[in-house]
Amino acid sequence: KRTIVKRTAGDRLWLSTGSTEFAPNNRPFKYEVLEDEQAVGQAMFDELVSYAALTDRDITIILLGGRGAQAMYRIINKLAETSEIDGLLSRLNVFTQDALAPMRMNNSLSFVRDFERLLGPAFFQKVKSFTPMLTETDDIEAELISYLEKLESLGGIDIFFIGLGPEAEAASHVCYIKPDSGARYSDIAGIIPISASILEHHIGKFKVGGSEVSAEDEAECRNATHILTLGPAAILGAKLMPLAPEGRPIGVMLPNANGAVVTLFGLMSAGRVPAMINFTAGAANILAACKAA
Numbered sequence: 001k002r003t004i005v006k007r008t009a010g011d012r013l014w015l016s017t018g019s020t021e022f023a024p025n026n027r028p029f030k031y032e033v034l035e036d037e038q039a040v041g042q043a044m045f046d047e048l049v050s051y052a053a054l055t056d057r058d059i060t061i062i063l064l065g066g067r068g069a070q071a072m073y074r075i076i077n078k079l080a081e082t083s084e085i086d087g088l089l090s091r092l093n094v095f096t097q098d099a100l101a102p103m104r105m106n107n108s109l110s111f112v113r114d115f116e117r118l119l120g121p122a123f124f125q126k127v128k129s130f131t132p133m134l135t136e137t138d139d140i141e142a143e144l145i146s147y148l149e150k151l152e153s154l155g156g157i158d159i160f161f162i163g164l165g166p167e168a169e170a171a172s173h174v175c176y177i178k179p180d181s182g183a184r185y186s187d188i189a190g191i192i193p194i195s196a197s198i199l200e201h202h203i204g205k206f207k208v209g210g211s212e213v214s215a216e217d218e219a220e221c222r223n224a225t226h227i228l229t230l231g232p233a234a235i236l237g238a239k240l241m242p243l244a245p246e247g248r249p250i251g252v253m254l255p256n257a258n259g260a261v262v263t264l265f266g267l268m269s270a271g272r273v274p275a276m277i278n279f280t281a282g283a284a285n286i287l288a289a290c291k292a293a
Helices: 039-052 067-080 110-119 121-126 141-153 194-206 216-222 233-243 258-269 282-293
Strands: 003-010 013-018 058-065 092-096 096-102 129-131 187-193 225-231 247-251 275-276
Touching: 013 141, 039 058, 039 067, 058 129, 067 110, 067 121, 096 110, 110 121, 110 187, 121 258, 129 141, 141 187, 187 233
Parallel strands: 058 092, 092 129, 247 275
Antiparallel strands: 003 013, 013 187, 096 225, 187 225
16 A cells, blocks of 8 residues: 655645656647547547457546546446446446535535436446545545545556646646646645636536536535546556556666656556666667566
């Protein structure tokens, strides 16, 4: 069991499994733009099915609330009403990416209620487990740490369905990692103050999406003070998870650059053992090092 380290950055609290820092890598992010949200949802579903075909073990996934993901949820909802993907669903340990806090878990404006509406009751009856971030508590920090410990006990994240959308000041909506957020590559989760404008957007999105919102639920939502979210290390760990089971070594042969450092810490945060390979050592020595690892 790894020790979780707490660190404050202004009015934000970040949790990590280590103290390593990295310089940011500012190279452009390469991505593919699909035709529409339905195409994004289908691509996400296909990714899940393809990944499941590569392993016979249980799979841990992180849900988010973006429109592309909503399209995927509608696909899954329809299939969950049949027996077509029962084998896949029975292997899924499902976690949520974020949550507004403090808030009652049965508030119609909580992310969990939205997932229930989109994915349908059959999905939640068939998955192996569902673990949301608990927000109906006086100690959201302790609950978030408990959530991270359960995530680790299951071997970490296999697939992290993240939201990537442009925002003001060149920010992106990835785990609330904004300019001046204080987030580091080593941070696995954070507790971040939330603004009234974001709450307004959140409430409006739910109403447009068809959620029935009571005056009581809306008032409670407007009084939420923080967003709980997974952080950069969770993304990095998920990217590298398929390469080896937890605790097993993974060979790393990369040039002496930021990407190598990010990969190194991503592996460590995911509970893998990075085995560094010197590409200048020659074929025979590299093969010997791989066998030793």
